[in-house]
Amino acid sequence: MSTPLLDIKDYSLDIGTFDGPVHVLKGINLTVNRGDTLGIVGESGSGKTVLVRSVMGIGPKGSEVTQGQITFDGQDITRLTEKAWGNIRGIRISMIFQDPMTYLNPLFTIGQQISDVIAAHQRASGEGVASKSARRARTVELLDQVGMRDPDQLFDQYPHQLSGGMRQRVLIAMALAGKPELLIADEPTTALDVTVQAQVLDLIKSLVEKLNLTVVMISHDIGAIATIATRCAVMYKGEIVEQGATADILGNPQHAYTKQLLAAVPDIEAEPKRVAAAAAEPKTEKPVKLLEAHDLTKIYKSQSGEPFTAVDKVNLSVAKGEIFGVVGESGSGKSTLARMLLRLIEPTSGDIIFDGQNISGLNGEPLRQMRRHMQFVFQNPHSALNGRHTIGDAIGEPLRIQTNMSKRDIEARVEALLDIVQLPRMFKYRYPHELSGGQKQRVCIARAIALNPRLLILDEPTSALDISVQAQVLEFLQQVRAELDLTYVFISHDLAVIRQICDQTIVMKRGQIVEQGDTEKIFLSPAEDYTRALIESGRKTSRAANIGATG
């Protein structure tokens, strides 16, 4: 027991590309003892996934270990053959992946997929495959272990019948099938809703205690790491910049990057600055309504012909100049609502009134003219930009469509817009794939404000971005709003962000508004159970991350 379970020594990895080798990992030193829970934090591109994949022997194509080694339980696994891996991968080390939606085969039942894994393990370990009924019993036991209700019935269900959180539990059950000594969790909660995130984290935590697992969890969410891991390492640009006990690192960060990362985490408990500012500045005039919706409803017809109500009789009104928040879990209809407000999706019934004009009946040219005044910023900046257009083309596109400006004027305006979103002017010759996520989102915002709109609808504008970038984009959004006198409708599942920036908020559940009103009021005294549950689960991870900062 004196030897550590996993020992990574001075490990460096290059990936060969056309432009020459990229040093993805640089001199990584990590030790994991039995019973440890280690969290690795870092933003996308920091090399954390490559690191844990190397531990599993599934590193990226064209990669080359330049120095160092990985030792697992005294055995050097840096350069194992595929055959030797068979006895380790999935049996002694197993992994939970990020996206539960794509890691289950839709053509097989849950039970079959897990019992196949069990059979594979038994075959690999040379025990001989157990009978079908024995494997079924073990599968049901595993499903029970991960907290699934009615595991017997679940055995015969298909992945599409399960929700995201349930699928993640199934994947965890699958990872536990071989009784692994080391469990690697690669962003296990990133693709899940807030309330489900908290549940899955609780599950992993209880499993660690019950089964005495050794866990390496990677995440960009410091809250998630803080909930699970006793020890933690911070990765930045392929290096581990800091490691130690989680409480120490969060409470007393040494490296500049860690400090910056911690400062960027939005705190759900903090009273936003704008509340104090609003109190100091008494309202002089009655706010003008910019956008109103009356009984807005969208009914989709499912394939079986049954109607499905995505948005159900929503009423809302957004005052000029405010930030209007929309919170809800995935499937609550918030994106549908946002698209309906812009008439990107046709509402089934109901009225949208923008600046005193009912736009729900507009068509053709008048609707096109209307689009000048209201713009949309999409959730995923990576796919919201056409990969074949340069950044300059993308930002200039609304000008080319909606105005008669000359080519030279458009060029000038594009440069001005790049200045506004604080990107270098030479970026107009670049292509989207050369930019980082945060830069792309800035380009999307520049594109949205090109026509001087009055209303900007932001659909989770930061959820595809890293935390440190998220903080920058949020701050920047508030700056732009002040400069250009904009009104925002801000959609998010992240309550901490909503509390920081929104004046008014509505909480949505299954297409209906469950609660609405002043943001501070909702956060301090939620009236509905659902809102309370949402805030509570948001609080859980937020509090864990801010242990050091507040206490």
Place this chain on the structure above:
Amino acid sequence: MSNIEQTATRPLSFRERNASQIRQMRLYAHMFRGSFSSMLGLTLVVVFLILAAIGPYIVPYPEDTRGAVHMAARLLPPSAEHWFGTDEMGADIFSRVIAGARTSLWIGIVITGLGALIGVPLGIIAGYKGGLLRACIMRVTELFLAVPGLALALAIVASLGPGLTNCMIALAIVWWPGYVRLVEAKTLSVKEELFVESARSIGAKTPWILWHHILPNCMSPIIVKMSMDMGMAILAAAGLGFIGLGAPPPAPEWGAMVSVARSYMPDWWWYSFFPGAAIFLTVLGFNLLGDGLRDILDPRSRTR
């Protein structure tokens, strides 16, 4: 950041502005060079194109390509004087094969060009608009696909009358359905992309979206299919030429040459062998080139 801003004040050179495209092209070239078959295909196609461009000016017996008769030099085997031998009219086969390259290139360009010109817009409209319009376009397309292409082309040429132009028209008519299928499928996936919705939200009209967003993203498979189809179209035209529906006899067309030559097999083998080899190498070249282009343009292989 600050040093970037400083450098940005002076106008950028062409090289700097297009740095990413230059890198992309170099990457393509690098990947293409790595594959022997792609390079073989490219070489064959380049040789073919050069012959098509300058062939008529470099052939040793230009008058033979226009149907000159030398009864004294009938059916001579390959020699230093006549590299590929001579045919039953005493014409130099080497000259005629080279001159045939231009005809074949013309056939290939016209057929694939017309096919794409008809097929691509129909495919984009069908994929983007959906509904009844799509159903109509796709059913008509399937109707054409259900009949064997060459048989249909045969019927069309037969009704229009034999000749090179009619042969090309007939083949173009049977060629477009493939493009509709290809482009429709690609459009269906591209139109779900966020940037299409984004363009709609800034008020873009449908033609703008089709031209600026859908079409550029459909270009890779279209280019690949066109380069592959060049070979197939040349082969199909040679087939029609073989059964006497292509270019009339004195014209140096490969299919027609093989057709006449088959009655001289096997004693005068060179007569059919060299035009046949020309068809074979050209079709092979375009197919290998198409394969190579697919490999480098396919986003799934773009890991680097």
